Every structure is written in structure tokens, then in C-alpha cells.
Amino acid sequence: METRIRARALTALVAAAAFACAACGHSVEPRAPYDDAAGVPAPQGLIASLDPSGDIRLTWHPTANELAVVDGWSVERRTAGGSAYTLLTPELVRDSVYVDQSVADGARVVYRVFGVTAAAVASAPAQTLPLRCDRTAPATPTAVAVAPRPAALELTFTPGGEPDLQVFEVRIFDTVSGQPPVTRAVFGSPALLDGLVSGVPYSVTVAAIDSAGRTSAPSDPPVVGVPD
DSSP states (O other), X not given: OHHHHHHHHHHHHHHHHHHHHXXXXXXXXXXXXXXXXXXXXXXXXXXXXXXXXXXXXXXXXXXXXXXXXXXXXXXXXXXXXXXXXXXXXXXXXXXXXXXXXXXXXXXXXXXXXXEEOTTOOBOOOEEOOOEEOOOSOOOOOEEEEEEEETTEEXXXXXXXXXXXXXXXXXXXXXXXXXXOOEEEEEOSXXXXXXXXXXXXXXXXXXXXXXXXXXXXXXXXXXXXXXXX
């Protein structure tokens, strides 16, 4: 008899709890965030960058809420001019860093990263800006020449054919004083190297720097010019 009374009391408590939950607007059986795509946070702070070897490194910064929900991350890639993504991670990435070593030199690519739960529910993606893979330094400028100008030299040269050349590093060496060379940045040819001393011979070399910060070998041999 006592057992029946306890069972009836327990049933009444469960029913009351269900009614109260329904009355406050919640489902009787609410879905946990890891079962609901809307509750899975997208990766935060996703950045794509080149590492020294030319591979592309992805990093992101998961929040405490994201770490409590996701089981790992999925990474996909497409070419900058395409629309179809390729899955790069058949198994989830457990850390918030991924290094892509399979991009061809010169290719421009876009990545997206999803948070994925243990129930295989994915978040909305975070996406990178297009990035060009760069594994090699640019070609050394050729046909370097200088012409005298008043207290200056006019520099001309022919850059290589790389599409992402950003700046050219010019080294100017005073052959009389023996002082360390002065470095100038120019953005193309021709360029005026001013602020020099008239009548003093200077030797000049030029190196190319691309968008990845890779620098060519300097032009060789140095050219010599004497400002007017």
C-alpha cells in the first residue's frame, strides 16, 4: 500500500513539472545546444597567414561557450575564383590551429571553418579573405642603371614578372666614406634617389619584395653613379 502511494506521488510530481515547464514556454524535452545547429557557435577570430615555409596557417580563438559545445572543427578550402569547397579534414581538428601544406605555389585560396559537435551538428562557417600561397622569393630585378641628377641619382630597372610585387629595396653605398649602406624603399622604376652628395660615387643594388614579405637576391654586380 505504501509503495502504491509513493508511486502515485511521484507520478503527480512529474506531471506537475511537465505542466510548469510547458506553461513557461519551454519544450517538455528541450534540445541540448549540441543537437541544435542554431546553438553551435561559429569559430571566432579566424585568420589565414603564410608561415616561413610558404604553407598557409589557419588560427582561430574559441570562446569558453564554444569549447563547451563543439567536439572539434572542420576545415574546407576553395580557389579564390571558384565556388566549390573541398573538405581538408576527414577527421575533426581538435586544436584551434590548422596548417595547409597542399596548396600549389601561386594559388589564391579561401578557407572556411565550422565548429562540429559530438552529434555531428555543424555551426555556421567562419570564412577567410583570399590569400595567395607563396613558397618562393621573387626574381631579382635586372637591367639596373643609374643616371646623374643634381645631388641625386635616377634609378631604372626591370622587375620580374611576379603579380604580387609590393616594393623594391634599394641599397645605396657611399664608396668614399665606407659608411654602412643606406636603404630606400621605392615602388617602381624609374625612381629618384635624392639627398646624395654631388661628386661622390655611389654603388646601388635593388631587391624585390613580394606580398608575403619574401625578398629576392640583390642585383649583382652593383651599379655605380656620381650625382651632379
